[in-house]
Amino acid sequence: MSRMLKHHLHPGFLLLFIWLCHLMEHQKVQAGNCWLQQGKNGRCQVLYMSGMSREECCRSGRLGTSWTEEDVPNSTLFRWMIFNGGAPNCIPCKESCDNVDCGPGKRCKMNRRSKPRCVCAPDCTNITWKGPVCGSDGKTYKDECALLKAKCKGHPDLDVQYQGKCKKTCRDVLCPGSSTCVVDQTNNAYCVTCNRICPEVTSPEQYLCGNDGIVYASACHLRRATCLLGRSIGVAYEGKCIKAKSCEDIQCSAGKKCLWDARMSRGRCSMCGETCPESRTDEAVCASDNTTYPSECAMKQAACSLGALLEAKHLGSCNWKHPQNRLHPLEPIQCRLSHLVTPLQPPPLQSLPCALLFYRPNVFSRCSPDLLHHISFKIQDATVFVDAKSKRPFLTQNKKHTHTQTHTNAYKETKEGGLCEK
Structure with missing residues (x-):
């Protein structure tokens, strides 16, 4: 073989x-x-x-x-x-x-x-602004080129919010394009784009009770109101607002505790159990109980221990009365076209004071903060001034209101307080 x-x-x-x-x-x-x-x-x-x-x-x-x-x-x-x-x-x-x-x-x-x-x-040759900028992470960068380097090193979502150092109020904040300045719950100013259209609500589970005691149809509707108002509203709890006598009537979601707002007689669900880092001397805040806390975090810890809502009145010690330390200073300010929103439950009109309040250059109302959510009108070429003696803001305008909601016709023009009259 x-x-x-x-x-x-x-x-x-x-x-x-x-x-x-x-x-x-x-x-x-x-x-x-x-x-x-x-x-x-x-x-x-x-x-x-x-x-x-x-x-x-x-x-x-x-x-x-x-x-x-x-x-x-x-x-x-x-x-x-x-x-x-x-x-x-x-x-x-x-x-x-x-x-x-x-x-x-x-x-x-x-x-x-x-x-x-x-x-x-990063290519920084076309950057015209050479000063500091505020990033979308709430941190101040010495210039836009430094921010771009930080973005490259591991923060791909980092962008410029506005020019200048990050601020605690919307005062002197110039937002780019059509974006709007909003102060969040930690008193930091951000530039956001207001979404004026929210999808139709399909479930009652989407309802939210705002910290202002108003029911919002969904989280989108609350964000829209926040954006147009110019300051944080926040969620008190899920579902429609109820007439609670104490925190025992309010059921908070997991990980949250009810804090009672004695001034407004309503509860708010807040996150508790946060560990506070070591505070710096410049982080002190004066709280609504007229107590100075080392930081906002320490103030929140005290609120959780007391079961009572505490809010920051101003930065720094309660004994320091520096005018620039106020969170919302009153001063002459130009106001332009304003679009406000109409949520679900308007309060009784007769119960609201007519003193003019304002929060930022392009959003203001002739009545109280609560009423601000219930008005949908336009004001053009109007100016808000602050009375030098009383320090109260008032409105002068060249054009009349153009009302888009029937119930807003009930209000009477007034310079000083009183009730909203029909």
Whole structure:
């Protein structure tokens, strides 16, 4: 039999068989592991795929991609990653910055170990404002270029809110484009875009009771009212507002505790159990109980312990009466076109004072803060002044109201307080 095989086996077939065996062995050696980065320890880290050749691994041109030729079992890979800080004999795909695309806002740079690295280098040549800016994270940056660097280093959602340092009020805040300044519940000013259209409410579970005692059809409706008002309203609790006699009548969701607002005779569900960091001297606040607390966080802790609502009257000690320390200073201010919202439950008109109050340049009302939610009217070319003696704001206008809601016709123009008369 063997003589027959030797007689029929052509020498060419034998050479072909030897070449195929060599090729298979060569491919086996070349099929290694592809990694997404090389650590500072020189080892390959973050396995991308096993069984890849170096050519396939490095085809993307991504900086940091590396390759190891060892074809090892998964148990060995696991041991390398957990106990050794990565795979040894790491071969980087890129040895220089040639043809390296780091993406927008970055450039390739050789580090001290002569390794190519992508570093943040935003294009700041077209930035005209050279002063500080307030970021969307509530932090002040020395300029927009510094903010862009922070955005590149791990904060992709970071944007410029407005020019200048971050403020605690909307005073002197100029928001870009059509955005509007709003003061949140922590007394930080933000620029937001007001959503004037909310989807139709499909379930009673969407109802929310606002901290102002008004029922909102959904979270969208509350956000819209907040945006147009210019200051935070906040959620007291889920569902429609009820006539509660105490916190025992209010059911809060998990993780929240009812705090009673004695001044307004209503409850509010708040998060409690927060751990406060060490306070700085400039973080002190004067609370509504005329007590100075080291920080707003400490004030909230005290409120949770007492079961009573505490709010910041102004920044700093209660004994310090500096005029610039007020959270909402009154001063002459120009007012422009204002669109206000109409929620579900208007209060009795006769029970509301007609003293003119305002909160920001383009949103104001002739009546109380509660009534502000129940009016939908337009005022153009109007100016709010503050009486030098009484320090009370009043309105002078060149054009009459254009009412869009029937019940607003009941109000009588007045400069000083009193009840809203029909």
